[in-house]
Amino acid sequence: MRLHLSLIAVSLALVLSGCKKDTSLLSCADELSEGVRPFARERDQRFLGKVQQNTANCRGGARAVARRDVPWLDWGNYFATGGPGTRSRLFTRNLRGINGALIDLEYERVELIKFNLFDNSGTYPRYASSDSGKDGRGLKVWPEMRLPRSHPDYADVGGDAARQRCKGELIRARTLTGICNDMDNPLMGSAGTLFARNVEFETTFPDAGLNKYARNRHGGRISLMTPDPQVVSRKLFTRAQSDSSACNDGLGKPGYAKDANCDYKKAPFFNVLAAFWIQFMTHDWFSHMEEGQNGPKLVKMGCASQKVNGLERALSPEEISRLGCRPGDEIDQTLVADSTSPTPYKRAGDMDYLPRSPRTFRNTNTAWWDASQIYGFDQRSRARVKRDPKDPARLLMVVLRGATTAGDKQGYLATLESGDPMNPVWAGQEATAFPDNWTIGMSFYHNVFAREHNQFVDHFRRQAAQTPDGDSGLRDPANPTRVIRYRDVTPDELFEVARLVVAAEIAKIHTIEWTTQLLYNEPLFRGMNSNWSGLFGEKLGVSKALGYVVDKLRSSEDPNQASTWYSILASGPGIFGIGSTGADPNGGVNHFGSPFNFPEEFITVYRLHALVPDLIEFRDAHQPDAIRNKIPVIETFRGKATGFMRERGLANWALSMGRQRLGLLALQNHPRFLQNVPMGRIRSATQRIDVAALDILRDREHGVPRFNEFRRQYGLRQLTSFDDFIDQRLPSDSPERADQVELVEKIREVYGTHVCDSTKVITIAQRGPEGEPITDCLGHRNGSTVDNVEDLDAVVGWLAETTRPHGFAISETQFVVFILNASRRLYSDRFFTSSFRPAFYSTLGVDWVNNNGPTRMVEDREINGHDDLPVSPLKRVLLRTIPELEPELKRVVDAFDPWARDRGEYYSLAWRPRPGAEADEAFPRAK
Numbered sequence: 001m002r003l004h005l006s007l008i009a010v011s012l013a014l015v016l017s018g019c020k021k022d023t024s025l026l027s028c029a030d031e032l033s034e035g036v037r038p039f040a041r042e043r044d045q046r047f048l049g050k051v052q053q054n055t056a057n058c059r060g061g062a063r064a065v066a067r068r069d070v071p072w073l074d075w076g077n078y079f080a081t082g083g084p085g086t087r088s089r090l091f092t093r094n095l096r097g098i099n100g101a102l103i104d105l106e107y108e109r110v111e112l113i114k115f116n117l118f119d120n121s122g123t124y125p126r127y128a129s130s131d132s133g134k135d136g137r138g139l140k141v142w143p144e145m146r147l148p149r150s151h152p153d154y155a156d157v158g159g160d161a162a163r164q165r166c167k168g169e170l171i172r173a174r175t176l177t178g179i180c181n182d183m184d185n186p187l188m189g190s191a192g193t194l195f196a197r198n199v200e201f202e203t204t205f206p207d208a209g210l211n212k213y214a215r216n217r218h219g220g221r222i223s224l225m226t227p228d229p230q231v232v233s234r235k236l237f238t239r240a241q242s243d244s245s246a247c248n249d250g251l252g253k254p255g256y257a258k259d260a261n262c263d264y265k266k267a268p269f270f271n272v273l274a275a276f277w278i279q280f281m282t283h284d285w286f287s288h289m290e291e292g293q294n295g296p297k298l299v300k301m302g303c304a305s306q307k308v309n310g311l312e313r314a315l316s317p318e319e320i321s322r323l324g325c326r327p328g329d330e331i332d333q334t335l336v337a338d339s340t341s342p343t344p345y346k347r348a349g350d351m352d353y354l355p356r357s358p359r360t361f362r363n364t365n366t367a368w369w370d371a372s373q374i375y376g377f378d379q380r381s382r383a384r385v386k387r388d389p390k391d392p393a394r395l396l397m398v399v400l401r402g403a404t405t406a407g408d409k410q411g412y413l414a415t416l417e418s419g420d421p422m423n424p425v426w427a428g429q430e431a432t433a434f435p436d437n438w439t440i441g442m443s444f445y446h447n448v449f450a451r452e453h454n455q456f457v458d459h460f461r462r463q464a465a466q467t468p469d470g471d472s473g474l475r476d477p478a479n480p481t482r483v484i485r486y487r488d489v490t491p492d493e494l495f496e497v498a499r500l501v502v503a504a505e506i507a508k509i510h511t512i513e514w515t516t517q518l519l520y521n522e523p524l525f526r527g528m529n530s531n532w533s534g535l536f537g538e539k540l541g542v543s544k545a546l547g548y549v550v551d552k553l554r555s556s557e558d559p560n561q562a563s564t565w566y567s568i569l570a571s572g573p574g575i576f577g578i579g580s581t582g583a584d585p586n587g588g589v590n591h592f593g594s595p596f597n598f599p600e601e602f603i604t605v606y607r608l609h610a611l612v613p614d615l616i617e618f619r620d621a622h623q624p625d626a627i628r629n630k631i632p633v634i635e636t637f638r639g640k641a642t643g644f645m646r647e648r649g650l651a652n653w654a655l656s657m658g659r660q661r662l663g664l665l666a667l668q669n670h671p672r673f674l675q676n677v678p679m680g681r682i683r684s685a686t687q688r689i690d691v692a693a694l695d696i697l698r699d700r701e702h703g704v705p706r707f708n709e710f711r712r713q714y715g716l717r718q719l720t721s722f723d724d725f726i727d728q729r730l731p732s733d734s735p736e737r738a739d740q741v742e743l744v745e746k747i748r749e750v751y752g753t754h755v756c757d758s759t760k761v762i763t764i765a766q767r768g769p770e771g772e773p774i775t776d777c778l779g780h781r782n783g784s785t786v787d788n789v790e791d792l793d794a795v796v797g798w799l800a801e802t803t804r805p806h807g808f809a810i811s812e813t814q815f816v817v818f819i820l821n822a823s824r825r826l827y828s829d830r831f832f833t834s835s836f837r838p839a840f841y842s843t844l845g846v847d848w849v850n851n852n853g854p855t856r857m858v859e860d861r862e863i864n865g866h867d868d869l870p871v872s873p874l875k876r877v878l879l880r881t882i883p884e885l886e887p888e889l890k891r892v893v894d895a896f897d898p899w900a901r902d903r904g905e906y907y908s909l910a911w912r913p914r915p916g917a918e919a920d921e922a923f924p925r926a927k
């Protein structure tokens with residue numbers, strides 16, 4: 001720990017030097033003399049993202065000091081962490097601000113790794129124990145992660161030997177079901193394993209009141225149906241319309257007329273491609289459903305009651321009609337893996353603990369970032385993946401009659417045929433492994449990456465034709481010294497190499513292109529790039545040296561120290577490729593003592609339906625500035641996407657979604673069409689569902705803690721009133737503030753208030769400002785009326801957050817969930833760490849991932865103060881798969897920033913056309 005403190009001290013001292021005019025410097029000196037904050041030893045001593053006055057002053061001056069008195073994170077107020085106006089003329093100030101933010105983020109990550117890992121599969125009691133002087137967080141192999149006797153590969157991994165170990169064909173590439181990613185824990189992350197949790201098991205299923213704190217927290221006020229999910233949706237999620245006939249509940253106008261309009265709150269710096277990108281990602285990472293179905297029983301979806309003067313009362317027919325909800329909506333219940341009561345256990349004379357959550361659920365997908373939405377996650381889904389009979393290394397693409405452009409000549413995905421295994425509602429869709437909730441957005445990405453797969457295969461084939469006896473770089477682990485020549489590589493092997501490459505490209509796009517635009521500011525740009533290629537870039541030898549230290553830490557005997565250090569120092573060389581030069585292809589993974597799978601809470605923060613607009617502003621690449629049609633997203637649902645894609649073409653869809661802004665993640669901003677989705681498979685009175693209401697219902701079925709405890713569990717400061725949602729940075733007379741005040745009133749109407757009892761302690765995860773226990777009164781006087789902040793559904797809470805760091809399309813509550821899980825899914829994956837090497841990817845494959853394609857390309861301009869930046873990876877993919885877009889893409893820096901927007905100066909969020917796109921109809925006309 002001492003080394004770490006001195007590292008931070010040295011970096012601060014360096015930043016301090018050489019600037020005499022800077023008044024905030026004095027605070028930096030004071031901060032140093034106070035010493036650096038230690039990492040929390042106990043859950044209730046966490047950092048909370050809040051710094052001392054001196055620290056705030058040093059890193060952000062008076063502005064940062066003035067803004068400390070809110071529950072929200074402090075670092076967004078530091079120098080240079082926002083837009084152009086936050087940069088100082090004093091270079092050292094900017095450095096202090098940005099580095100200060102990165103230090104805060106690192107504290108959060110370390111404490112998240114320390115306090116938020118809760119595996120459901122039986123390993124938790126050992127992880128949490130330090131009984132015999134052995135810290136459970138040092139465990140690297142778990143019996144629960146062995147293949148069971150019934151598994152077809154049981155014998156191949158060693159059967160009932162003391163230690164199972166994957167070898168041979170099971171380790172050469174990503175396996176279909178995701179087994180053998182970690183060679184010592186064959187089952188980990190494979191399809192059908194249990195979702196984990198990031199919160200203490202006792203805080204899950206808050207309506208069940210699993211301990212006295214949970215019971216005190218909610219006072220019997222909540223249940224699966226209270227507050228009513230459809231009432232929450234209609235009052236808090238519905239997009240207001242200035243002209244409801246122009247929107248027509250998201251159905252637009254006949255002939256897709258362009259004068260249709262559905263109002264939505266727009267994010268100026270993030271486009272519709274970004275919305276569908278994240279849906280495409282979630283289809284890779286997780287699913288609670290099997291083949292688009294849940295359990296056999298149906299449950300009602302609400303539209304039954306609302307709070308009136310704090311009391312739940314049945315809705316009258318008039319109220320139902322005013323709200324527009326449907327009492328007849330029903331949905332199939334979520335699938336449950338295990339609902340038997342877990343037996344509590346004692347920890348060394350301590351209180352009782354649960355060894356797992358009272359109900360568990362399976363991730364029916366592989367948890368790995370393995371492009372399983374394209375390539376499959378079990379036999380059934382793989383059977384939908386069509387390969388080219390002429391070259392089975394390629395995916396089957398159909399070149400349509402009359403194809404003229406270079407992109408269209410690469411073809412479109414074939415469609416599902418009657419003999420293919422599928423849910424009948426998918427008939428007519430393009431053939432792919434994960435076909436659920438399909439619209440034009442999914443059709444877009446699946447076509448793009450199928451083309452990209454074939455681009456890589458074709459390039460490999462060209463290389464093989466030129467140098468058939470050359471070394472491909474691939475090796476068979478059963479015979480690692482034998483060189484595999486290009487000519488020896490079989491179509492099946494090449495198919496799997498291409499899958500590895502495509503999956504890694506996708507992970508790279510997500511990490512350094514999507515996320516840096518989602519969190520559009522300098523600290524996050526540096527943070528995400530350091531996750532990928534290291535804090536010090538590729539240029540400095542220091543990365544290599546740190547890589548060596550990290551390798552040593554992985555085998556450290558002191559897991560507590562090693563975990564802390566490992567996660568900090570891994571930002572040095574970067575997580576990607578860690579351990580890839582060592583002898584052991586499995587040596588680079590780190591699970592921090594708890595087997596990897598996504599937690600339920602991760603799914604919660606990806607319920608991002610508000611991103612989707614109701615209508616797509618359709619354009620034609622020949623006249624990019626004009627909006628030709630407004631096409632309802634729901635018109636492209638399921639099989640209907642195929643016709644839209646083929647008739648209108650990938651290039652036009654790319655342009656349309658690339659130029660249009662997506663929906664802000666905010667209250668009252670859900671697409672109208674998603675509140676009225678047809679669900680023919682459900683035998684209910686309406687055969688429709690409100691997906692926004694379903695988001696609430698599913699989280700309750702999965703036992704996600706409500707918002708305030710959710711924040712405490714993740715090391716964020718609690719709220720004490722709904723008024724905390726009002727952004728204090730806004731002038732008191734601004735219209736935005738007035739809107740927020742009105743929304744807070746609506747939240748209060750839906751969730752209510754109660755008279756508090758200060759004898760009831762409600763949590764052990766956090767303490768009040770003076771170290772006192774937190775009670776039902778949340779710091780207010782005993783017997784006063786307090787908001788039911790504890791009851792707020794997590795999704796409602798994070799959508800209500802308006803105080804966000806600059807350029808954040810998501811809220812800070814969602815963000816902490818990402819900090820933990822986004823790095824973990826890299827740390828835990830052998831193919832992103834020690835097996836990222838030519839033996840698995842081929843030499844061409846490693847280069848393709850590192851260079852974003854066959855050759856390295858660098859932007860010829862400075863971008864937010866950085867020069868020599870490689871051309872971003874999705875832009876490169878689009879240039880290869882839709883080359884006719886080259887004139888448009890030339891101007892694009894990040895494929896997820898609206899393509900016609902002028903990026904302006906240093907992380908500007910302004911909605912202004914770039915030079916050359918002044919005529920674009922999406923921008924207000926100059927007067």
Ligand code: HEM
Nearest residue numbers: 275278279282286287288437439606607608609612691698
């Ligand atoms: C535009 C078309 C979309 C449609 C029609 C759609 C539809 C649905 C439906 C019907 C469900 C409920 C499944 C169930 O629990 O029974 C669902 C779940 C979900 N959706 Fe969407 N969605 C769309 C877009 C998106 C987008 C853009 C995201 C962004 C990440 C997203 C993220 C999710 C997540 C995380 C779940 C939960 C999945 C699970 O529990 O495994 N969806 N969606």
